[in-house]
Each structure stands twice: as C-alpha cells, then as structure tokens.
Amino acid sequence: MQKATARAHPNIAFIKYWGNCDDDLRLPSNPSLSMNLAGAHTETTVEWIDGLTADDLEINGQPATEDASQRVSAHLDRIRKRLGIDVHAHVASENNFPMGAGIASSAAAFAALTVAAVAAAGETLTERELTTIARMGSGSASRSVPTGFVEWFAADTHEESYAQSFAGPDHWNLCDVIAVISREHKKTVSQAGHRTAMTSDLQPARVAGAQARFDICRQALVERDFATLATVVEEDSNLMHAVMMTSRPPLFYWLPGSLTVMQLVPEWRQQGLNVCYTLDAGPNVHCICTADAADEVRSRLQALSEVVDVRMTTPGGPAEVTR
C-alpha cells in the first residue's frame, strides 16, 4: 500500500493545553482533556511516490502556503525517520469547517496526516504511538487520535506524553454549540502563541493548578456531573486567556462578541440551562451543554447580532483510515 486516506475530528479542550516544557518535542506544560467534535472533520490522503523530489501539499483543492507545506514536510520527516523510509509524498487535505477561527483545525489536520501517512506506508503502529507522533506535529492533534473523551498526559519524555480515550462518544450526549463570532483567520497562530506562554507572570500558577482541575474535570465527565464540569471548564478557559492577555506582547483572542456570549452563558445556567462556555485560541465561543439544552442554546445564540453562525456538534470518534 502506497496510498491511504484518514479522517480525524477536531477537539474542544475542557482543560486547556497552553505552553510547552519542550518546544521541539511539543511536551506540554500541563495535562489536558478534550472531547472530539463529530460535526467537523479533516480528511487527508497521503501517497508515497517513488521518484518524487519533494513533498507536495494541497488543502481544499488548492496548493498550500509555504508555511503550511514546510510544517507538513517537517512532520513527514518525523514519520519517514520512524518508519525508515526515504520517499516523498503527495498530500491532499480537505476540511469541512473554516480554518484558524477557534475550531482547532491543526489538531484534526495532524491527526489525519499521521494516521494516513503511516497507513499509506503499510505500517501498523499502536494508537498510543500514533498519539505521540501526532503530538509533534501539533500538540492538540494527539487528542484527536483516540475516540470520544480524551486525556493527554504531560511528561518529561516523548513516549510518556501520549493521549488516550477515557470514555467513548456515547458515554455522555453533550453538545458543543459553537457561536461563530468571526470567520476571519486569527492573527496569531497557536503554535507561535504557545511560545509566549512563559512570558506571562501568571503561567506558572496556571500550570501548578492544572492537574487538580484536570482531575475534577475528568471525574465530572465520568460521573456526568454537569454543574461541576461547568465551573471547572469556564475557570480553566479564563485561566488560559488570562495567561494569553498578560504575555509579552499580550495576546487577545477574544472579540467584543465573544465577551457578550461569555457573559450571557453563566446567566443562562443560573436560569436552569445546562450550559457553560470555553474558548480556544480564537474568538468563537464553544457552548458546552447537555443534549436537552442544545436547541434552546442554539436559538438563544442565533438571536444575538454578534453571532454570525451557530454550529452544533456531538462527541466524535477516533481518527480512522477511510480508504
């Protein structure tokens, strides 16, 4: 087999990844936890072609930018090294969701790329190893390899910083109702942002508390305890953005409309709706809610002039070879 296609979902972090102890290996400063998003995916085909003089990447049918091509090629280098091959590849990737606007496109992209590239070479690796390889392409991509609700461990070594599922997508029918505030591509890509994390005086304190929040969040998910989940998810999101906005230079991912939604969601929860907010490195607000609250959350979001679109998604499966 020289060619394979894999599909992976993006994920929304409930406990955030922000900052590395090791930038080259992308060993994260803290453990994180996420839910795959069924409603969105990246599908990537990798074809290893003898005689090709360089890797070649297209995204959504267009030749990729120089930056994207280099990042993908660097990732293929890691896979070539691991598999002991010396061939270049043609890579074609399709997203069914907008890139760079708060839905983690690089997570799905590097998860799908890793799984497709290994399969195309006719190799079989453990899921655990696939998560560590994907991690080196984009940290949160490690969490898009396993299914459903996923934990990614912080560790000192490449092998120990892996991700695994702790509950399948059917464990709890949560919804992520995404309030799209802007479709513009964000100014600072997450990769660059991670490097600024340690310039914030607040990052050590955020990291110091992360394991405790991780434990609370994981247990709340296991026990389907929404009230506990809501508090820790919002707190963890606020902590990450607090670090971002106190970095040097400061990073503000929120737009005014993000704040509008962030201020309404806790009020809705006080009114009895099971909903909480979380924001990745972008302006869109992920409103995490129980299935019974999802339609109401969607219609309330749609009524806001600051919200340009609403997407609704349920827990997603693992990265998989599709053909």
Next chain:
Amino acid sequence: MQKATARAHPNIAFIKYWGNCDDDLRLPSNPSLSMNLAGAHTETTVEWIDGLTADDLEINGQPATEDASQRVSAHLDRIRKRLGIDVHAHVASENNFPMGAGIASSAAAFAALTVAAVAAAGETLTERELTTIARMGSGSASRSVPTGFVEWFAADTHEESYAQSFAGPDHWNLCDVIAVISREHKKTVSQAGHRTAMTSDLQPARVAGAQARFDICRQALVERDFATLATVVEEDSNLMHAVMMTSRPPLFYWLPGSLTVMQLVPEWRQQGLNVCYTLDAGPNVHCICTADAADEVRSRLQALSEVVDVRMTTPGGPAEVTR
C-alpha cells in the same frame, strides 16, 4: 470650627491596587501608583453637631442608602476615635461625575470626607496621617489626598502604609480621556471584589511582580517616557483583570465595548499616537495620552458606537478644604 467643606479628586491607578493583606485596616497586598483627575471631584461638608443621636448622610441632595451610610459612619468612628471626640455629624456630599462606573468615586469620597471631618473638628493632622485614615475608608482614597502623581506604599502596619506625591500635576501634561462604555452602576462594588482577590490562583504572581512594575512606572513618569509607561500600564491593568476573571466566582468588569477600545488603543499607538489604556473595577476605558494626542484620541473614541460619552481630564491637585 464645627463645620468644614473639602474637595477631592478621584484618581486613576497606573499600577493597580487589588486585594488586601489586612481587610480591616485595608493594608494593600501591593504598592500602587496613580494620577489625580482634575476634571472630576467630590465636595463634602461635615458638620459635627452636639446632641445629634446618629450620623446622617446625604449624597447629591438625596438621603444615602443604608449601605453607604453605614460605611461613612464606620469611617467617622475611626476619626472620632483618633480625635477623641464623641459627637455625630451631618455629612453632605456632591459628586460632579457618575458613581460606580469605573471612575473611582469612593476614592474621592473618602478623601474629601476625611479632610473635611478633621478640619471641621478644628484639628490639623499631617498629610501622611490623613492618607492613612482615608485608606481605612477606601484603599485608593489614600491616593486622592496628596497632589498630582501619587504613590501608596504597601506595608505591614497602619502607619507605614501611607501615600505621598512624587510629582505635582504640572510635572507632565498627560490627559485621561475616559471612554464611557456604560453609565449603569456596576454589579460588584470594589470593596467586595478586593476580598475575592486571593481566591484567584493568579493573585500571588500578580502581587509578586507589582513592586517591579511600580518601579518601572514611577521612573517612566519621572522621566516622561511615554513608551515605557504605556507598556507597563496596560500590562498592569491586564494583570488585575486576569486575577478578577479567575477569582471564584469570576468577576468580569469588562463589557464588549471595553474590549473594542482596548483592542484599538494599541493599534493607534503603533500608528504614532501616544496613548495607552487602563481599566479600574468597571467597564470604562481610561485612555492615558500626552496632551498633543488628546484631541485626536477623543475624536476617535467619539466615533465608536460602543462609547456613550467621552470625558477628558488632566492631572489634579490634592484634597483641600474649600470653606
């Protein structure tokens, strides 16, 4: 003399006060630094009246709320104790600016109250002692007693946590161009907010860096170095709001319109305008600028739909007895 009137200006902090080591004495967790605001003032008349059975307070010609009356009476108790008197007072206070919306009304109020009450009793205290008494009424009131640019020291004892001027109002013709985002009274008064500061995991790190920021800011003011001032003022404001929004429960003082202005101001600075932002415990954005930039800043703010009013003020003098 049984009756005296004093006038005091509010102040805008460049290095923020947030959180106490001692709530009763209002000994602050960190040193802070501010500029008095000439364009706004509180004028307070205190009359000590023999035979009055209780203190009596009116604000802007109306009987004050129970909460405000109790807080003023508690402050008069401190002054009675210090001066060795046992008389109640009629207090009438007038503000020429809206209360509770980001302009520190309690600072001007407790500075004027302290100065008027002492003068009405026919006593003369040092400015240093007046700042420590005012501090117990409202922490930042200590900074509204001296003139111009004022530093307030963090210390372990009542006597050592005083404020003093390090430059008069004529030292540097900075302007505070205030973008009024909302005239609504804020939901959480600062007094309650200060008590939540230590519930944020980030407060120790903010406090740990405060003396360094204070030193940088003070020197930038002494040297009239706007670029340095701008960076440290915005950073310190962001740090305080980072602590607020990660407190338990979280406190969000920003409104969407606050964020609009906060995102524009650094862009304007990059375009060559000497302006930076800072926000107290409220949604209004204080745009600190050099005098030559003030008209341009004002007209740019007035053009924003989120800005309901713009006020412009220069450095102010001390709290003074007016009659």
